Amino acid sequence: MTSPVYVVAKVMAKAGHEKELGQALLGLxxxxxxxxxxxxxxxxxxxxxxxxxxxxxxWASEELLDIHNNTASMKxxxxxxxxxxEGVDIKKYKKIS
Numbered sequence: 819m820t821s822p823v824y825v826v827a828k829v830m831a832k833a834g835h836e837k838e839l840g841q842a843l844l845g846l847x848x849x850x851x852x853x854x855x856x857x858x859x860x861x862x863x864x865x866x867x868x869x870x871x872x873x874x875x876x877w878a879s880e881e882l883l884d885i886h887n888n889t890a891s892m893k894x895x896x897x898x899x900x901x902x903x904e905g906v907d908i909k910k911y912k913k914i915s
Contacts, residue, residue: 820879822857824911831869835902842899843871849891850875855882869904883910 857876
């Protein structure tokens with residue numbers, strides 16, 4: 819039996835690119851919701867720092883998360899928005915209660 823994968827992905831915008839990056843990240847949300855294995859895909863922005871965005875994601879399995887990460891949409895996002903990104907920190911979790 820496969821276990822769901824819980825992901826917290828923090829994306830930091832380069833100074834002056836917060837708005838463009840935020841719009842590009844928003845564009846990923848509707849696409850992710852159509853992908854196999856999608857359970858939850860929420861985008862947040864820090865109340866204290868408009869350059870800090872966080873995705874909270876749940877995928878049905880590690881394999882389906884890998885498929886999501888390698889879609890044409892994700893590759894196109896990287897090509898379009900890569901220059902607006904200061905850094906990315908992705909952490910995976912498993913549910914224990």
